[in-house]
Amino acid sequence: MKRKTLVLPAVIGLLTPVLAACGGSDGGGGGGEAIVVGTTDKFTVSKEAPAPLDPAYAYDIGTWNILRHTVQTLMAQPRGEGEPEPEAAESCRFTDSGNERYTCTLREGLEFANGDPVTAEDVKFSIDRARSIEADSGVYALLSTIELVETKGDREVIFHLNSPDATLPFKLSTPVAGIVNSKDYAKDKLRDGVEVDGSGPYTLKAEMENGALAKIVFTKNPTYKGILTPKNDKVELRAFDDADAMGAALEKGDIQVMTRSMTPEQIDKLSASSGGDIDLVETSGLEIRYLGFNTTAEPVKDAAVRQAMAQLIDRGKLITEVYGTQAAPLFSLVPAGVTGHTNSFFNRYGEADRGKAEELLTEAGVTTPVKLTLHYTTDHYGSATKQEFEQLQKQLNDSGLFDVDIEGTPWETFRPAEMDGEYAVYGMGWFPDFADADSFTAPFLDANNMLGSPYDNSEIRKTLIPESRRAADRLNAAESINRIQDIVARDVPVLPLWQGKQYLAARDGITGAEWAINSSAILQLWELGRGVTG
Known part of the structure; x- marks a missing residue:
């Protein structure tokens, strides 16, 4: 089999990938065993960072990649980096000419994974919580232009801004704006540990070793309502101490996908090889x-x-x-x-x-x-x-x-x-x-x-x-x-x-790899499936 490198274009918002060799990635199914993805990102719980996965605290690419799969936001940017689209919301828009008032209407029947309804009050609680806690990660600054969050009924949320901010739809697509349940998250303090509860496309179960996350299992959330369509029922994110160990696991078939961060030598080797059963995805970064x-x-x-x-x-x-x-x-x-x-x-x-x-x-x-x-x-x-x-x-x-x-x-x-x-x-x-x-x-x-x-x-x-x-x-x-x-x-x-640039490597038989990472290093594991490639 000829190895293929999938090269994604540099133009932001252009979503059609360029395949540099034969083969495709259509199809795929949700059943079967978990797709195992390797990463060298470190997820630790420490005295300095006791709540690494709390949306009001998390502010690095690794933890955000976890939260994007589990905690839903009003807006989202599926696949590319184009304009955000309504996600937990049915619709969102500026309702004034000065970009100082932004109104969202939630999807009807939205639920947290435990079955509790998601309401406008939950959105207000989540945004106000992140702003008031002011975690030392500084992530709350993304919401600095919000002056007041107002609700009307169970489904309408109105953001009143202290200054015009045309970038607010983008900010409401980031995990700090993730919607959480007040039953699980205190209003005035962070949620210590690595439990995460939300209404996103997956639920999460984490395994710790020596104070660090060793494995995270994402299981498809049957109550999820949004614009994403998971191509799998389960994904396992496995943390490795270094890229060499991660690469060896991919070669052996212990994992099916590896992502950040690969070494320059690994990328050069995968790019140059003309045979084998591992495909490299490259995107502008x-x-x-x-x-x-x-x-x-x-x-x-x-x-x-x-x-x-x-x-x-x-x-x-x-x-x-x-x-x-x-x-x-x-x-x-x-x-x-x-x-x-x-x-x-x-x-x-x-x-x-x-x-x-x-x-x-x-x-x-x-x-x-x-x-x-x-x-x-x-x-x-x-x-x-x-x-x-x-x-x-x-x-x-x-x-x-x-x-x-x-x-x-x-x-x-x-x-x-x-x-x-x-x-x-x-x-x-x-x-x-x-x-x-x-x-x-x-x-x-x-x-x-x-x-x-x-x-x-x-x-x-x-x-x-x-x-x-x-x-x-x-x-x-x-x-x-x-x-x-x-x-x-x-x-x-x-x-x-x-x-x-950004890179991801996947074994043959894994579909959707070309969509599983974008130029901002956002993992989109819902795109991965099993099918025929090559």
């Missing part, structure tokens, strides 16, 4: 990687130090040495493929240039070499992260302008330390909340941002972000978005590095 700065910390509180790093780092070389064709240089917070993208960092700094970096430091009176530590997480973004930071270290140290150490830390320690401002410089990744430029600007730059960053630019917060949200046609937001990107390139509170 909106995942970004960047360096974040605590702009009040020594030695990076002087903007010239951050600017010099922006001037020195050779993104092309970094990608060539570590990721190859699986990533592309990124010169802005807003990646290519998203309306409003512009290469602000390249426009300001051009190619990597030691002389210009030295000039920036000299003019600012900064003594060189600048000594600092780059912090990264060892277990959250894949095994290549260490190699990436070794390359960054080499580039900065080879200039003679910096004296850089690197330090890796597990995510469960890394993330709280970063939020507490313990790191002057740190590496992070970002998978958008939704495919709009607002999801690449506000989470980093607005008040209560998800980095806990002290950087505060009044023009961005008070003028440009609100201005960009007024535009119902997102093309009309481009001017404000471009200005935000130019300010970020000047001040460098964050330093964009690269934009990555």
